Amino acid sequence: MTEIALIEAVRLAMARAMEEDETVLVLGEDVGVNGGVFRATDGLVERFGDKRVFDTPLAEALLAGVSVGLGAQGFRPVTEFQFMGFFYPAIDQVANHAGRLRNRTRGRLSCPIVLRAPFGGGIHAPEHHSESFEAMFAHIPGIRVVIPSSPARGYGLLLAAIRDPDPVVFLEPKRIYRAPKEEVADDGEAAPLDCCFVLREGSDITLVTWGAMVLETLAAADSLAEEGIEAEVIDVATLKPLDMATILDSVERTGRCVIVHEAPLTGGFGAEIAARLADRGLVNLTAPVKRVAGFDTVMPLPKLERHYMPSEGRILAAAREILEYS
Amino acid sequence: MTEIASFAVEYRRFLDPDGQAVQPLPAFAQDPAALIPLYRAMVLTRSFDAKAVALQRTGRLGTFASSLGQEAVMAGTGAAMRPEDVLLPSFREQGAQFLRGAAMTDLLLYWGGDERGSDFAGPREDFPICVPVGTHAAHAAGVALAFQLRGEARAAVCVLGDGATSKGEVYEAMNLAGVWRLPVVFVVNNNQWAISVPRERQTAARTLAQKAIACGFEGVQVDGNDVIAVRDAVERALEQARSGGGPTLVEAVTYRLSDHTTVDDASRYRDDAEVSARWKDEPILRLRKHLTDAGAWSKEDEEQLIAECGKEVEAAAEAYLATPVQPVESMFDWLYAELPGDLAEQRAGLVAEAGAAGDAKDD
Numbered sequence: 001m002t003e004i005a006l007i008e009a010v011r012l013a014m015a016r017a018m019e020e021d022e023t024v025l026v027l028g029e030d031v032g033v034n035g036g037v038f039r040a041t042d043g044l045v046e047r048f049g050d051k052r053v054f055d056t057p058l059a060e061a062l063l064a065g066v067s068v069g070l071g072a073q074g075f076r077p078v079t080e081f082q083f084m085g086f087f088y089p090a091i092d093q094v095a096n097h098a099g100r101l102r103n104r105t106r107g108r109l110s111c112p113i114v115l116r117a118p119f120g121g122g123i124h125a126p127e128h129h130s131e132s133f134e135a136m137f138a139h140i141p142g143i144r145v146v147i148p149s150s151p152a153r154g155y156g157l158l159l160a161a162i163r164d165p166d167p168v169v170f171l172e173p174k175r176i177y178r179a180p181k182e183e184v185a186d187d188g189e190a191a192p193l194d195c196c197f198v199l200r201e202g203s204d205i206t207l208v209t210w211g212a213m214v215l216e217t218l219a220a221a222d223s224l225a226e227e228g229i230e231a232e233v234i235d236v237a238t239l240k241p242l243d244m245a246t247i248l249d250s251v252e253r254t255g256r257c258v259i260v261h262e263a264p265l266t267g268g269f270g271a272e273i274a275a276r277l278a279d280r281g282l283v284n285l286t287a288p289v290k291r292v293a294g295f296d297t298v299m300p301l302p303k304l305e306r307h308y309m310p311s312e313g314r315i316l317a318a319a320r321e322i323l324e325y326s
Numbered sequence: 327m328t329e330i331a332s333f334a335v336e337y338r339r340f341l342d343p344d345g346q347a348v349q350p351l352p353a354f355a356q357d358p359a360a361l362i363p364l365y366r367a368m369v370l371t372r373s374f375d376a377k378a379v380a381l382q383r384t385g386r387l388g389t390f391a392s393s394l395g396q397e398a399v400m401a402g403t404g405a406a407m408r409p410e411d412v413l414l415p416s417f418r419e420q421g422a423q424f425l426r427g428a429a430m431t432d433l434l435l436y437w438g439g440d441e442r443g444s445d446f447a448g449p450r451e452d453f454p455i456c457v458p459v460g461t462h463a464a465h466a467a468g469v470a471l472a473f474q475l476r477g478e479a480r481a482a483v484c485v486l487g488d489g490a491t492s493k494g495e496v497y498e499a500m501n502l503a504g505v506w507r508l509p510v511v512f513v514v515n516n517n518q519w520a521i522s523v524p525r526e527r528q529t530a531a532r533t534l535a536q537k538a539i540a541c542g543f544e545g546v547q548v549d550g551n552d553v554i555a556v557r558d559a560v561e562r563a564l565e566q567a568r569s570g571g572g573p574t575l576v577e578a579v580t581y582r583l584s585d586h587t588t589v590d591d592a593s594r595y596r597d598d599a600e601v602s603a604r605w606k607d608e609p610i611l612r613l614r615k616h617l618t619d620a621g622a623w624s625k626e627d628e629e630q631l632i633a634e635c636g637k638e639v640e641a642a643a644e645a646y647l648a649t650p651v652q653p654v655e656s657m658f659d660w661l662y663a664e665l666p667g668d669l670a671e672q673r674a675g676l677v678a679e680a681g682a683a684g685d686a687k688d689d
Contacts, residue, residue: 025475051475057505062464062498069468069482072453075475089494096458097465103660105454106445110663142661165663194666241666 003181009151010040010116010172012186013158014078018048020188021076024162026053028063028080028116037082038118038177060086064093064115071111071167072101078162084119084171085128091136098167099142111167114158118174120212120262122309124302131299132211132263137169138240138272144168144193145240149176149214152184153237156191163190173212180215193238196246202230205319206250208273209260210236213310217260220315229323239269247273248281255286256325258318260310265293287325290318333539335532338559339549343607345615352558358622364405364553365617366631368397368610371421373635374430375584377643378437382588386647390437391418395551395583398609399485399515401425402556402578406564407483414453414466414484418515422485426452430642431649438646441660460490463499463512470503470510470567481509481567483560489520491534497541500575504541507572511563512538514575516550517582522595538575550578551609581607654680 004012018024026041026048032055035042045053056063060081067077081087094115102110121130137145146161146168148154154172161168199214200221209217214235221231232250236242251257257277259270270291277289292310300308340355342348355361375394381387393400400421407413413426420433427448436443436455444454453469456462466484473480490496491514503510514534518525531537538545546563548555556578563574581604585592592601617623658665658673665673 057498057502059498059501061461061495062467062502065461065464065495065499066468066471066502069465069470070472071468072465073451073469073472075472092458092461092495093464096461102662103657104441104444106442106656106660108445108450109453194668241668244668 001183001185004151004184005178005181006148006151006154006172007038007040007177009155009184010158011042011044012184013155013162014041014044015047016186016188017078017159017162018044018052022052023074024052024076024078025070026078026080027056027066029056029058029082031055031080036080038174040116041080061089061093064090064098067113067115068093068097068101068111071098071113072109076112076114076162078114078116081115081117083125083129084117084133085131087117090115094137094143094167094169095140099140102166103142110165112165114161114168114170116170116172118177119171120173120175121299121305122175122212124305127301130305132261132294134171134239135263135267135269138269142166143240144238145171146193146238147171147173147211148237149173149211149235150180151182153191153197153235155184155186156189157193157237159188160190160193164193171211175212176215194241194243195238196243197235197237198232198246198250199235200231200233202232203253204229204231205256205258205323206232206234206247206254207258207260207315207319208234208236208247210239211262213260213262216310216312216315219312220319223312223316224319231319236273242272244273244276244280247277251277251281252284255284256322257285258290258292258315258322260292260315262294262310264296265291266296268293287322290322292318333536335535335539335545335547337547338555339552340554340558341552341612341616343551343612345612345619347616351554354557354561355554358617358620361554361613361617362622364401364557365610365613365623366635367401367405367421367425368553368613369631370424370635370638371397371400372610373632373639374420374424374642377639378434379588381434381643386438387434388437388439389587389589391587392584393418393421395604395608396515396517396580397421398553398556399513399550399578399580402553403483403485403513403560406557406560408480408564409449410480411564412451412453412469412480412482413449414462414469414482415455416459416462416486416490416515417455417457418487419485423452428452430639431645434642434646435649440649440652441656442652460486460493460496462486463490463496466510466512467499467502467508470508470573471506473509474506479568481511481564483511483513483564485513485515487520488514488516488518488525488528488534489523490514491537492528497537500538500541500573503573504538504543507570509567509570510573511560511567512573512575513560514577516577516579519582519586519592519596521586521590533577535575535577538573543573543575545575545577547577547579550580551607551612553609553613580609583608
């Protein structure tokens with residue numbers, strides 16, 4: 001087994017799904033001969049042909065809308081949006097149609113589609129190429145919102161998303177597209193879509209995160225361990241529907257929680273987790289819940305980008321603050 | 327100067343407002359008796375619309391969009407389709423939906439506020455009503471793409487209004503249909519008004535049909551009050567689509583004789599005189615004149631048809647009014663194929679609340 005990166009795991013999962021189910025299609029801008037701007041679909045058109053892998057005209061709302069039509073007809077389109085910043089026009093289709101079709105027809109029509117988009121900052125990309133607005137999607141009923149944080153989880157979660165009978169917004173943290181790498185077995189094994197991953201067990205504090213921030217969070221946990229503090233690290237992975245039980249269970253043992261995300265603080269998905277902790281976990285909390293998030297600013301252009309991104313230092317500062325709380 | 331391209335938009339009409347043929351009729355219309363089902367479909371639609379508005383006015387139906395004056399667009403489109411085609415309606419296409427096999431009771435349920443109204447027993451693959459204007463054009467492209475990928479001789483029909491042609495997504499879908507030669511027909515119900523905004527304030531384009539030209543396919547304009555012209559144009563477009571010839575846009579020029587919906591008051595923005603003047607063009611009268619002149623329709627036939635349609639509509643309304651409200655938890659039960667654990671608690675809470683209130687009726 002060779003070590004691969006997230007981008008290769010994503011490609012592997014798509015190829016696997018296309019191999020096992022001929023209704024799986026791959027569409028998007030430049031996903032054909034060019035293999036996608038990040039090369040996620042590299043080689044798929046050669047392998048599966050241009051009847052199953054095709055370039056569309058440059059129109060994001062259309063991409064989502066065509067996927068809804070294909071989904072209602074029994075196809076399983078896996079549709080790529082080049083960058084999350086270009087996804088906004090398609091939110092109309094996700095909220096008004098994809099997430100509602102099954103419900104509004106009482107199951108007569110459904111929408112087994114996956115809308116993939118690279119998201120997040122930290123790669124010195126141009127304007128509009130670094131946003132994180134997963135919370136907007138998590139607010140939409142009838143869909144799933146999935147964010148992998150490693151190659152193996154990327155493979156398993158994307159396979160699960162493609163096989164799922166309902167629409168999935170699958171957000172890929174592009175900062176970890178190429179590294180780190182890990183061994184991924186192309187065994188067709190899907191990961192659960194309603195389950196957090198406990199990446200590190202600990203009894204002193206719970207660090208909750210998702211996407212690329214898993215790296216800084218695990219690094220913070222390592223630093224805390226050097227001081228004798230054992231942090232439990234939870235990768236939420238499936239923001240919607242949320243597996244709150246795993247988080248509550250952890251906080252019941254640790255009594256402390258820091259939530260880390262790259263997206264702006266206000267109305268971010270961390271607020272939902274914090275609210276649910278207040279609702280169901282208050283008796284177990286021994287300190288306030290802290291959120292380490294992006295600022296409520298426009299994502300800065302690359303020169304100031306690193307000052308925006310939550311760092312290991314900020315996570316440690318928040319952790320220490322509540323560890324000292326008594 | 328070298329002209330590198332030039333285009334023309336054809337206008338088609340078979341019957342003038344007096345029901346006189348202005349050119350040889352298409353094959354399906356040569357026997358007047360064969361036009362009676364189309365006439366019936368239009369009368370039934372008008373009868374349904376009147377009943378639905380009455381139900382709304384008496385508090386027994388929610389907001390409703392009447393198709394008064396546009397029955398020929400709906401009947402012509404519905405009649406041109408084959409059962410295996412797929413209709414993607416906007417929200418004023420009840421006349422076409424009935425011809426497709428959707429039940430009147432279903433549409434009353436929908437407008438009455440019950441999701442089961444979109445679970446058509448008849449056309450299982452037809453899309454439900456699309457309220458956010460023009461967003462269904464992309465669905466039509468997707469459905470047509472599915473037919474094309476499977477090599478099926480079927481077509482998608484997307485009906486949209488004049489206002490919808492201003493939306494970017496409609497252009498996006500038409501552009502895709504053009505470049506991939508998708509088996510789809512866009513029927514534009516140009517009823518002159520997008521709520522209060524008249525057609526001439528919607529676009530500077532001389533016709534709406536010409537919007538297809540920019541997407542590389544044909545757009546034709548027809549007299550939308552001439553059901554023969556609508557059916558003929560949509561039928562030809564569908565034949566072309568099913569045989570791999572690509573999409574067509576059919577602009578049916580008609581007039582919205584009613585308010586936009588039951589919550590609209592069109593007297594705020596258009597003159598009654600304008601509306602009155604348009605009544606002489608309306609489609610039912612036109613076909614009736616044609617049939618009567620041909621000796622294929624009598625006063626007795628008319629009376630019998632009106633009675634029949636009224637009876638049918640009354641029966642549908644009674645069935646609608648007698649339909650019990652869905653269980654409250656149904657709002658959860660069709661959201662996902664399988665209810666996620668995260669929602670189970672919310673559902674249980676609602677069920678308990680409804681149980682405590684003594685019944686599950688909530689209207």
